[in-house]
Amino acid sequence: MTGQLNLPDFKLETYFSKWEFTAEHHLTASDAESMTTAEILALGTDEDRAAFENLHLGYTPTWGTPAVRHAIADTYTSLVDENILAFAGAGEALFWTMQLFVKPGDHVIVNVPNYQTIESIPIATGVDVEGLPLWTGTGEDLEWTLDLDRFESMIRPETTLVSVNFPNNPTGFVPDHDTWKAFNDLCHSRGIRVISDEVYRGVEIDPSRTIAAAADINPSALTISVTSKAYGLPGLRVGWVASQDRAALASLERAKHYTSICNSAPGEALTVIALTHGSTILEKNRAIVANNDVAVTEFMSNYPDLFDYRSPNGGCVTFPRFLGEEGAAAFCTAAVEESGVFLLPHTVYESALGDVPTDRFRIGIGRTNVPQSLEALGRHLENR
Ligand SMILES: Cc1ncc(COP(=O)(O)O)c(C=O)c1O
Numbered sequence: 543m544t545g546q547l548n549l550p551d552f553k554l555e556t557y558f559s560k561w562e563f564t565a566e567h568h569l570t571a572s573d574a575e576s577m578t579t580a581e582i583l584a585l586g587t588d589e590d591r592a593a594f595e596n597l598h599l600g601y602t603p604t605w606g607t608p609a610v611r612h613a614i615a616d617t618y619t620s621l622v623d624e625n626i627l628a629f630a631g632a633g634e635a636l637f638w639t640m641q642l643f644v645k646p647g648d649h650v651i652v653n654v655p656n657y658q659t660i661e662s663i664p665i666a667t668g669v670d671v672e673g674l675p676l677w678t679g680t681g682e683d684l685e686w687t688l689d690l691d692r693f694e695s696m697i698r699p700e701t702t703l704v705s706v707n708f709p710n711n712p713t714g715f716v717p718d719h720d721t722w723k724a725f726n727d728l729c730h731s732r733g734i735r736v737i738s739d740e741v742y743r744g745v746e747i748d749p750s751r752t753i754a755a756a757a758d759i760n761p762s763a764l765t766i767s768v769t770s771k772a773y774g775l776p777g778l779r780v781g782w783v784a785s786q787d788r789a790a791l792a793s794l795e796r797a798k799h800y801t802s803i804c805n806s807a808p809g810e811a812l813t814v815i816a817l818t819h820g821s822t823i824l825e826k827n828r829a830i831v832a833n834n835d836v837a838v839t840e841f842m843s844n845y846p847d848l849f850d851y852r853s854p855n856g857g858c859v860t861f862p863r864f865l866g867e868e869g870a871a872a873f874c875t876a877a878v879e880e881s882g883v884f885l886l887p888h889t890v891y892e893s894a895l896g897d898v899p900t901d902r903f904r905i906g907i908g909r910t911n912v913p914q915s916l917e918a919l920g921r922h923l924e925n926r
Contacts, residue, residue, distance in 0.1 A: 547641070547666040552658050554890040566882030567915035572711060572859050574745060574774035574827035574908035579812065582775075585822065586815040594811055602804045604795055606782065610810040613817040614782050618765075620758050625784055627791045628810065630802035632741050632768035632781040637663060638797045639737050639764055639783065643703055643790070644669045651696055651704040655712060655861075655891040655898045657739065660705040665894060672696055673895030674704075676715055682850060682863070684899060686715035690724055697732060704729055707739035708753060709746070712861040712891060712904040714854020716746065722753045726760040735790075736763040741781075742857030744772035744824045745908070747832045751855050757784040764790060769813055771858070773823050774908065780805055780813040827908060831858050834907035841916045845923065851905075858908030861888075863901045866926075870903045881922035883915060 562568065583591050605611060606628025614626045629635040640663035644650055647669070652660045654673035664671045674693055677686050688706075706725075709716045717725070729736045738756035746752045757765035765784040770776035785791055798804075816823060835853050842849035842862065850863035864870035874887035886904035906912075 547663065549662055549666050550894075552662070553892065554658060554886070557886065557890050561878055561884045565878050565884035567918040568884050568909070568911065569906060569915040569919065570859070570884055570886040570904050571906035571909050572742075573771050573776050573906075574858050575830050575910050576774045576777065577823070582812050582816050585819040590815050594808070594815075597807055597811055599807055602807050602810055604798055604804050606805065607807075607810050607814075609814045610780065610805075610817075613814045614784065617767075617817060617820060618755055618758050618784055621784055621786070624788060625757070625786060625791070627783045627794055627798075628805050629781040629783065629798065630805055631770065631776075631779050632739065632766050633659065634798070634802055635766045635768075635781050635783050635794075636660060636737075636739065637801070638794055639766065640664050640703075640705060641667050642793060642797055643735055643737075645702075647700055648703065649698050649701040651693070651701060652895070653706045653710070654893045654895055655710075656705075656893065657707060657711055660707070660737070660739070661893060661895055664703075670700075671895060673893055674706075675896060676710060676713060677899070680899070681901070686710070686713045688715075688717040688721055688725060690721060690728065693725070694728065697734070701732070701734055703735050703737065705737040705739070707741075709742035709854065709856030711742065711857065712859050712886070712902075714852075714857050714860035716751050716753060716855035716857075719753055723759060726756055726763060730760050730762055736760055737766065738763055739766045741766065741768050741771040742859075743767065744820075745828045745831050745858060746856040747828065747835055747853060748855075749828070755784065757786060761786045762790075763787075769816060771908075772827060773816060773820065774827055775813075775816055775823075778809040778813050778816070780809045827858070830910060831907055834909075834912040837913050837916060838905065838907055841920070848923070854907070859904050859906050861899075861902045861904055863899075864903055865901070870901055874903050876926070877919065877922055880925075881918060883919045883922055 756763035768781035842851035854860040
């Protein structure tokens with residue numbers, strides 16, 4: 543394990559801390575619509591409900607309870623319970639995976655823009671970290687992409703790890719099936735471990751865009767997921783790493799003894815019920831994303847001088863262009879400070895590894911409040 547980590551401010555989470563629970567209209571949520579404990583229990587059987595009421599609030603196994611590992615394994619095509627290690631959210635899983643599998647002298651590649659953990663943690667360990675931009679072109683010609691040639695040209699003999707996130711936060715980009723398979727094959731054949739953050743997988747508007755879990759198609763990959771985003775249940779705080787590489791899971795399990803030790807018992811118990819009925823929850827959330835996408839497309843098309851919106855390939859966030867002359871950051875600041883409409887400026891995605899497009903802001907389309915929040919944004923624009 544590495545020594546003390548000197549971590550910078552987590553820009554996105556710091557901005558969220560300021561506005562998430564104070565802004566009146568949350569229009570940049572990264573999680574789909576949530577549910578109550580009663581609604582989750584109603585999905586279960588009488589035995590599930592009785593078991594939950596009588597749940598013993600002792601410690602749970604560091605690996606996760608047998609039941610939660612089983613329910614998680616069932617969400618993959620080829621994995622069994624022993625391929626699963628539970629964590630306290632995807633955040634804890636990323637915190638450990640991004641430092642445990644690098645050693646001094648290694649070269650690490652991470653996608654940009656990104657969820658900051660995947661670059662700040664390896665940078666803090668002192669290894670050489672390089673950003674793989676997820677786009678070609680600029681301005682109106684910009685296309686989100688996973689450019690395999692560009693990626694391959696970055697590979698060095700000392701490249702040991704690559705971390706990617708699809709469906710991507712914030713762009714909503716998902717590579718096509720062939721590119722994703724070729725990426726995994728290339729990495730595995732070159733001895734490069736893939737850390738694949740798949741927290742948004744499962745609510746693609748077009749279900750045929752759902753790519754395979756890396757852990758199902760790549761023997762050395764570590765898939766990271768959680769109940770937070772596609773399932774809309776972040777309050778459970780149950781995440782996991784799934785992998786065919788059981789030795790990697792065993793070293794992660796030893797690392798977890800230094801942080802959360804184990805998950806909350808109620809969180810894991812409710813996760814079992816939620817994942818057992820996972821397809822019902824994902825279909826509910828997919829429909830919300832699809833309806834909101836229509837509403838946002840229509841709203842933004844009314845302001846062609848201000849917005850250039852494209853539907854996400856997957857997930858429930860996307861990163862439209864803002865064309866107004868004040869710029870995207872000033873627009874987001876004014877929207878939340880003057881009208882209580884919380885959007886996320888491109889500045890929270892600024893990377894230590896290279897530029898990120900500066901004409902962008904993140905909008906979240908997974909929650910049922912989106913139409914009302916768009917009305918509030920419309921009122922804000924009238925007074926702009
Ligand atoms: C891409 C990505 N990975 C991981 C996380 C962390 O998830 P959790 O809050 O469930 O730990 C987030 C949260 O925003 C995220 O967007």
